Amino acid sequence: MTYSHINDYPADIRERAARVKLACFDVDGTLTDGRLFFDSDGRELKAFHVHDGQGLVLLRKSGVAVAFVTARASAVAEQRAAELGLESHTGVKDKLDCVVGIASRLGIGLDxxxxxxxDLPDLRVMLQVGFAVAPPDAHPWVRERVHWRTSARAGRGAAREFCDLLLAAQGHAEALLSEVTRVEGERIEGKA
Known part of the structure; x- marks a missing residue:
């Protein structure tokens, strides 16, 4: 299902999205398509979608804390998080413990x-938080237990779709669009 307006979302999804103060993201299979690439020297390569990165930055700038929480030790994920100005936790053995720690430090409840x-390493934490989300290509055991599924696939805009929902539910989307169109209008008129 494609959503074009915040009121297209079910009320319970809008309510959950409006409460979010911390958004955590798994990396492989969520921010990437889940495939792992290694070069001939054994170095890991990952492909991230630029739209997802923009959404993550917009969330952060709108006051929502954003963190990567991944079981794989990954210099590439750490580099991407740093590039976007986000908190990164890689090589995490217990994702629930990690997320509880971040939330506690920020004074945020799990709701x-x-x-x-x-996938399964994410499920324990997803069952405890206020808003659990998966891309449509998530493992079925996870997909059937979340609050909401994106229509975009992992690594192909799923995170951006989720970020856009959070931004809209919290009243930031219209302000972001207004600012962009105002600046663009000034540029066209020769004022910027």
Whole structure:
């Protein structure tokens, strides 16, 4: 299902999204398509979608804390998080413990936390947070237990779709669009 307006979302999804103060994301299979690439020297390569990155930055700038929480030790994920100005936790053995720690440090209850993941290592934390989200290509055991599923696939805009929902539910989407169109209008008129 494609959503074009915040009121297209079910009321319970809008309510959950409006409460989120911390959004945590698994990396492989959520921010990437789940495939792992290694070069001939054994170095890991990952492909991230630029739209997802923009959404993550917009969330952060709108006051929602954003963190990567992944079981794989990954210099690539750490680099991507740093590039976007996000908190990164890689090589995490217990994702629930990690997310509880982040939320506690920020003074945020688990009902104000969202987690987007795709497979069994994510499920324990997803069952405890206020808003659990998965891409449509998540493992079925996870997909059937989340609050909401994106229509975009992992690594192909799923995270951006989720970020856009959070931004809209919290009243930031219209302001972001107004600012962009105002600046663009000034640029066209020669004022910027």
């Amino acid at each position: 104000e936390v969202a987690f987007m993941g795709d």
